[in-house]
Amino acid sequence: MENSGFVVFEKIDKSYDGEVLVVKNLNLNISKGEFVTMLGPSGSGKTTTLMMLAGFETPTNGEIYLDNKPISKIPPYEREIGMVFQNYALFPHMTVQENLAFPLEVRKISKSDVTTRVKKALDMVELGEFGNRFPAQLSGGQQQRVALARALVFEPRLVLMDEPLGALDKNLREQMQYEIKHIHERIGITVVYVTHDQSEALTMSNRIAVFNDGVVQQLSTPDVLYEKPENSFVAQFIGENNRFTGIVKKIEGDLCDVEVNGGSQVKALKVNVNSEGDATELSVRPERVTINSNKEEENNFEGEVKELIYLGDHIRIRLNVCNNDQFIVKTPNEGSLSLNEGDKINVSWNSSDIRALDIKNT
Amino acid sequence: MEVKITTNTEILTTDGIPLRVSLKKTERKNKLRAFLLVFPLLLFILITFVVPIGDMLMRSVDDSHINTVFPKTFEEYEKWDGQDLPPEEVYRAIFDELATGEGIQVGKALTRMNYSKSGWKSLIKKTRRQIKKIVKSGELPVSYKDTLIEIHKGWGDPTFWIAMNQMINETTSIYYWNAMDRTFDIDGSVVKQNEERRIYVRTWWRTLEVSIYVTFFCLILGFPVAHLLANLPLRYSNLLMIFVLLPFWTSLLVRTTAWIVMLQQNGVINGILVWLGIINDDQRIQMVYNMTGTIIAMTQILLPFMILPLYSVMKVIPKSHMRAAQNLGAKPARAFYKVYLPQTIPGISAGGLLVFVLAIGYYITPALVGGKDGQLIGHWIAYHLKTTLNWGLCSALGSILLVLMLVLYWLYNKIVGIDNIKLG
Numbered sequence: 001m002e003n004s005g006f007v008v009f010e011k012i013d014k015s016y017d018g019e020v021l022v023v024k025n026l027n028l029n030i031s032k033g034e035f036v037t038m039l040g041p042s043g044s045g046k047t048t049t050l051m052m053l054a055g056f057e058t059p060t061n062g063e064i065y066l067d068n069k070p071i072s073k074i075p076p077y078e079r080e081i082g083m084v085f086q087n088y089a090l091f092p093h094m095t096v097q098e099n100l101a102f103p104l105e106v107r108k109i110s111k112s113d114v115t116t117r118v119k120k121a122l123d124m125v126e127l128g129e130f131g132n133r134f135p136a137q138l139s140g141g142q143q144q145r146v147a148l149a150r151a152l153v154f155e156p157r158l159v160l161m162d163e164p165l166g167a168l169d170k171n172l173r174e175q176m177q178y179e180i181k182h183i184h185e186r187i188g189i190t191v192v193y194v195t196h197d198q199s200e201a202l203t204m205s206n207r208i209a210v211f212n213d214g215v216v217q218q219l220s221t222p223d224v225l226y227e228k229p230e231n232s233f234v235a236q237f238i239g240e241n242n243r244f245t246g247i248v249k250k251i252e253g254d255l256c257d258v259e260v261n262g263g264s265q266v267k268a269l270k271v272n273v274n275s276e277g278d279a280t281e282l283s284v285r286p287e288r289v290t291i292n293s294n295k296e297e298e299n300n301f302e303g304e305v306k307e308l309i310y311l312g313d314h315i316r317i318r319l320n321v322c323n324n325d326q327f328i329v330k331t332p333n334e335g336s337l338s339l340n341e342g343d344k345i346n347v348s349w350n351s352s353d354i355r356a357l358d359i360k361n362t
Numbered sequence: 363m364e365v366k367i368t369t370n371t372e373i374l375t376t377d378g379i380p381l382r383v384s385l386k387k388t389e390r391k392n393k394l395r396a397f398l399l400v401f402p403l404l405l406f407i408l409i410t411f412v413v414p415i416g417d418m419l420m421r422s423v424d425d426s427h428i429n430t431v432f433p434k435t436f437e438e439y440e441k442w443d444g445q446d447l448p449p450e451e452v453y454r455a456i457f458d459e460l461a462t463g464e465g466i467q468v469g470k471a472l473t474r475m476n477y478s479k480s481g482w483k484s485l486i487k488k489t490r491r492q493i494k495k496i497v498k499s500g501e502l503p504v505s506y507k508d509t510l511i512e513i514h515k516g517w518g519d520p521t522f523w524i525a526m527n528q529m530i531n532e533t534t535s536i537y538y539w540n541a542m543d544r545t546f547d548i549d550g551s552v553v554k555q556n557e558e559r560r561i562y563v564r565t566w567w568r569t570l571e572v573s574i575y576v577t578f579f580c581l582i583l584g585f586p587v588a589h590l591l592a593n594l595p596l597r598y599s600n601l602l603m604i605f606v607l608l609p610f611w612t613s614l615l616v617r618t619t620a621w622i623v624m625l626q627q628n629g630v631i632n633g634i635l636v637w638l639g640i641i642n643d644d645q646r647i648q649m650v651y652n653m654t655g656t657i658i659a660m661t662q663i664l665l666p667f668m669i670l671p672l673y674s675v676m677k678v679i680p681k682s683h684m685r686a687a688q689n690l691g692a693k694p695a696r697a698f699y700k701v702y703l704p705q706t707i708p709g710i711s712a713g714g715l716l717v718f719v720l721a722i723g724y725y726i727t728p729a730l731v732g733g734k735d736g737q738l739i740g741h742w743i744a745y746h747l748k749t750t751l752n753w754g755l756c757s758a759l760g761s762i763l764l765v766l767m768l769v770l771y772w773l774y775n776k777i778v779g780i781d782n783i784k785l786g
Contacts, residue, residue, distance in 0.1 A: 091687075
């Protein structure tokens, strides 16, 4: 394992009870200045990983390096890692200023320096006038910004964020996503971010590590993750997809022929299957499927319209295709669509857009 | 210039009734309903709380009973110029009233008279028998004064008559002075009690001292327990909670006697210490029937009242706060002191006030394990209520206790702020 990254997880295992591993053989490299998100459902081990980095949990096996130095034996208060907690963890008995001054006073920084740095940090999150308020007197978004400012004010080497936007409503959450992203770009600090919200991860991150069952399923940039998921979990967890299960009949180079349940033959991109006869799960994004197209595609099927869902800018059509009645197609609302439930239409997609992945065990 | 603002445009409801009137009408019904709901409770509080306390406050200054026994005597007495001995009329009046007075009422009055000057009781008791004889014989005396002095020479002692002056008013402060080891001398000025009768001031100080100790020890012992309760996994904390609450379900007497078993000189603890060779058999430590015993037993009994408010406050302090403080660079001790402790203040003050107020008026436990120098003021209140039947002094002690608590409450509100309190 190369030790080049700024933060390096090396062969990390973590178990709480000696029976179940919540993190299994985690190897992760994070470069300086990078914004890396750990994305996964709850219980997937992402928060545990973050807590090990912060020093609140110790790895059962393996070592974490920060700036090439092992940190497992360093207590949390000496790690110089900032953290934004899930519910902000602002101290309710201190004003905003006192909250921000806390990490500085602990470090015995002179009073005048504390004042200027607190002011600078508050200005950064545009809360300059709120210094004398108590956290309870602030809105959720403002508290969020104070927590962010507090995690940054002592100029840590690294900032961790544990689902920091979970408590905000949708609009505010989106706004804060951009704000955090911009602050990251401006000061160039390394950020490790934990969330279960895929759109949040896609919006903000340089790279995303998708966690499931204590294992990193895929670590890539957002576009690769979305366009080229390596296994069925990632395909399912990120974005929407239409799935078929079937058996691989023939492999030809990058493509393979799959017989899906119901007998139809589908030509798909070979991603995560090894040999003919394997069971596989096919995944195709709804936006890659066209309906009633004149173009000849390799995959051409008849679908029966089951349901039309009006969503303003686009319309979702639920179809029954090859015995899968949860097949979704999105078409832009161009005003010319005239479909009724029960209509039979033609659906088609390119064979490079449907990926033959592993069968999920669950 | 004065500007007069008139609002001619009164807002009306759809039906044309002024909005204000309509609102009042609908609100009145709600208010009445709310009042009727709390009315039984109001009545209950009135009967069981306000009335008894009022009665106690009245009794602590009430001195009217004696006036109903000797109305005529007092009337004549007030005409006396205070020189030498009272005139014949006074002697005659008291003679008549002793002759006709009902035994029990006179007895009660005598007790009161003895508070002002000891000796009154025996004087009258002896005299009364002779008076009855004289009345029975039918030969009324020529000079009541001489007859009485003949019966008992005490009637010729002017100090008895001067002391009577203190009983004339229907209210008196004597009980309050008594409760503070003071009394009136013959001419009604306040003096200290005799050395051997000064017991209350000492007991007041001891009551405060014990209450402070008990509150302090409850805090020291209760804080870690409450912290554990709030932070342990549920199945352990439930078990611990049962241990905390168990004392509530056990009789107070049983718990107190258990402490006697533990602490007495031939008790469990001394036995173990001797057995281990830490102390010799003749050096057994006196741990009960003194102040130590009172403090130990009361601390154990009042501990839940400290733990529960603390627990309810600690329960809602997010665990992330300590983590955040450490993450920001504070060592655990500093994180505790700066971040955790300030957030428990409402619980500390609630528990502290609760334990202190309960301790200051505690009776049963000190009565059982207190011995001679572990008694609190409650002991004397009970003593005068049940044994000496000096209800005036008993009420005065109670009233002082009440005032003391109100003063403490006021102080507490000034220093900590009563809205900082949190019971759960």
